[in-house]
Amino acid sequence: MDPLPLDCxxxxxxxxxxxxxxxxxxxxxxxxxxxxxxxxxxxxxxxYHTPEDRKPGWWDAMIGPGKYIDTDKYFVICSNIIGxxxxxxxxxxxxxxxxxxxxLNFPVITVRDMVRAQKALIDHLGIKKLLSVVxxxxxxxxxxxxAVEYPESIDCAIPIATAGQFSPQNIAFDWVAREAIKADxxxxxxxxxxxEPPSRGLGAARMLAHITYLSEETMSRKFGRNLQNKESYDYxxxxxxxxxxxxxHQGKRFxxxxxxxxYFYITRATDYFDLSAHADGDLIKTFALxxxxxxxxxxxxxxxxxxxxxKRLVEAMLKNKLPVSFCEIQSSYGHDAFLLEVDILGRMxxxxxxxxxxxxxxx
Amino acid sequence: MDPLPLDCxxxxxxxxxxxxxxxxxxxxxxxxxxxxxxxxxxxxxxxYHTPEDRKPGWWDAMIGPGKYIDTDKYFVICSNIIGxxxxxxxxxxxxxxxxxxxxLNFPVITVRDMVRAQKALIDHLGIKKLLSVVxxxxxxxxxxxxAVEYPESIDCAIPIATAGQFSPQNIAFDWVAREAIKADxxxxxxxxxxxEPPSRGLGAARMLAHITYLSEETMSRKFGRNLQNKESYDYxxxxxxxxxxxxxHQGKRFxxxxxxxxYFYITRATDYFDLSAHADGDLIKTFALxxxxxxxxxxxxxxxxxxxxxKRLVEAMLKNKLPVSFCEIQSSYGHDAFLLEVDILGRMxxxxxxxxxxxxxxx
Numbered sequence: 090m091d092p093l094p095l096d097c098x099x100x101x102x103x104x105x106x107x108x109x110x111x112x113x114x115x116x117x118x119x120x121x122x123x124x125x126x127x128x129x130x131x132x133x134x135x136x137y138h139t140p141e142d143r144k145p146g147w148w149d150a151m152i153g154p155g156k157y158i159d160t161d162k163y164f165v166i167c168s169n170i171i172g173x174x175x176x177x178x179x180x181x182x183x184x185x186x187x188x189x190x191x192x193l194n195f196p197v198i199t200v201r202d203m204v205r206a207q208k209a210l211i212d213h214l215g216i217k218k219l220l221s222v223v224x225x226x227x228x229x230x231x232x233x234x235x236a237v238e239y240p241e242s243i244d245c246a247i248p249i250a251t252a253g254q255f256s257p258q259n260i261a262f263d264w265v266a267r268e269a270i271k272a273d274x275x276x277x278x279x280x281x282x283x284x285e286p287p288s289r290g291l292g293a294a295r296m297l298a299h300i301t302y303l304s305e306e307t308m309s310r311k312f313g314r315n316l317q318n319k320e321s322y323d324y325x326x327x328x329x330x331x332x333x334x335x336x337x338h339q340g341k342r343f344x345x346x347x348x349x350x351x352y353f354y355i356t357r358a359t360d361y362f363d364l365s366a367h368a369d370g371d372l373i374k375t376f377a378l379x380x381x382x383x384x385x386x387x388x389x390x391x392x393x394x395x396x397x398x399x400k401r402l403v404e405a406m407l408k409n410k411l412p413v414s415f416c417e418i419q420s421s422y423g424h425d426a427f428l429l430e431v432d433i434l435g436r437m438x439x440x441x442x443x444x445x446x447x448x449x450x451x452x
Numbered sequence: 453m454d455p456l457p458l459d460c461x462x463x464x465x466x467x468x469x470x471x472x473x474x475x476x477x478x479x480x481x482x483x484x485x486x487x488x489x490x491x492x493x494x495x496x497x498x499x500y501h502t503p504e505d506r507k508p509g510w511w512d513a514m515i516g517p518g519k520y521i522d523t524d525k526y527f528v529i530c531s532n533i534i535g536x537x538x539x540x541x542x543x544x545x546x547x548x549x550x551x552x553x554x555x556l557n558f559p560v561i562t563v564r565d566m567v568r569a570q571k572a573l574i575d576h577l578g579i580k581k582l583l584s585v586v587x588x589x590x591x592x593x594x595x596x597x598x599a600v601e602y603p604e605s606i607d608c609a610i611p612i613a614t615a616g617q618f619s620p621q622n623i624a625f626d627w628v629a630r631e632a633i634k635a636d637x638x639x640x641x642x643x644x645x646x647x648e649p650p651s652r653g654l655g656a657a658r659m660l661a662h663i664t665y666l667s668e669e670t671m672s673r674k675f676g677r678n679l680q681n682k683e684s685y686d687y688x689x690x691x692x693x694x695x696x697x698x699x700x701h702q703g704k705r706f707x708x709x710x711x712x713x714x715y716f717y718i719t720r721a722t723d724y725f726d727l728s729a730h731a732d733g734d735l736i737k738t739f740a741l742x743x744x745x746x747x748x749x750x751x752x753x754x755x756x757x758x759x760x761x762x763k764r765l766v767e768a769m770l771k772n773k774l775p776v777s778f779c780e781i782q783s784s785y786g787h788d789a790f791l792l793e794v795d796i797l798g799r800m801x802x803x804x805x806x807x808x809x810x811x812x813x814x815x
Contacts, residue, residue, distance in 0.1 A: 097687035197687035257671040257695040261663045264696045268656040269632040293631040300624045308620040322724055324460035324560035332620040333627045
């Protein structure tokens, strides 16, 4: 599928999709599990590229030989979304029509566009039907799009810590994040050079987002009002508090690995996400479009994607008599719990996948 | 008290305090009520300055002849805090030592410093004992400081939608807000000219704060995912959603009336606020320092100063056998409820003040 048609009406030429796989596709091609990543994720989902790597892939605790998503059993695929800055075609790619980077001339993409590109990858890999699509946060939005857009191509779907639509509060946070980037003169309306990126603005945007990933409880327990390496206030505007120092660190680390234009595109895709658009705003009718089985998971202290949003999905699935398992995991970690509560979440995913795969064998 | 000693160890010369009064001080000087304002408030608390004024003072629904805080009965005083940009001495004032504006050479002030300046004003007005100090949000912090620092100078205290200390989550939001201002090149480390203020950065900071003043419920009901004067997405980064347009408007209005350096100083004062510092971090011992009566009010959907923080104050007051009334008002308005739920809050304040004043007459 090249050019790739997009929801905005434009099309993307010469699309590249960075992806990684782990495990082996079985003869029936029935053991493939697609992992969809969140806002700042990438294709490197598990294992090490070289023995020197400081860290393994971003969900290595979940995925690997003998792990919860067991690569001795499953063929795991993780593809970097379009719009990203981690190998797939994105705003910093070269526009074949001009020979220059797109920057903000890149078309505005949607979560459905990301999934459309993933479907082309799965076709390319010769896989007719995925056993499952699994992802958290914006990854969960992709999972939901897969279930509704390509129901014949998946058996089951595992949307984690996500929602059927992005809430106005979350749209508002994204707006402020992009305003902070725009306020940085280095941004140059997206036309910055790679050597002089808008680090200050992107750092502020990431810090803001990071607050929404944590819970008030985690922040209080982890940092409280502790001061950072000092006994009393400095009475200035540098950091006094441990939580300030932590945020600074998070912002700095992020700008080393992420791109401001990509941040614009990916946050806009989440703003635009509303699954019920498949049926003119009717979520129940939307789930009439699929016959997938679902495992829906939320976390009690996640205030970015609170449990009631998952329940709304589950209710619409049940109205359509779809097979649904739902669990709210008690956790103090906030939205980040989908990456941190690996053991309880992992057991749930493992058992659900095993159950689905055994069911398929019996058919 | 000139120069005014400050918690940071410095002192402030030639301090000016902008204040307004309404009603008449009685012969016994026993009917004075001090109103303390929140972050962006000012001394103009009720009534109109001229018949042409577009709007009355910021708490006019609460205060005036025959209103809940009845200026036919009470002598109401509202003073603009030091550090502000609304008439009292602040970072944009002229430093008498240099003849130039302080900007970021202004000393970092605390809530206690603000209250110290207010005490000097009350002394200046010849009032030995206030009937009450009443305020919400950062105004509530000032109320608490009054009760603990000058217990002999107040009869009762009404802290609303506030806390005994600023939470790490709130410190984190302030940090990001200041980062957004710093990212604006117009800020010039505080040395901007009044003609070219860092509007973009200050606007972003205000928008961020504004999100925290609303509840998720209010945002969903007020805006939902409604588009602003359009039928479908524009697929760009200008505003599509009503909530984005609303935030932009709030940001723009704010930069017309507020100053970035003041925003630095006042947010830092809230970061530093920890009432328990009066007794080495022990909140119960802190309230042993006062004999004031309290009416503590919180709002159910306020996530900036959630009810549990008010309850923590109430528990510490009760351990000291102080007379305390506490109410959590059921409201969907979030933190802004302290300005919006005027009727239920007003009746509570009216009855509490009447009760206290009658008690004083019987002594």
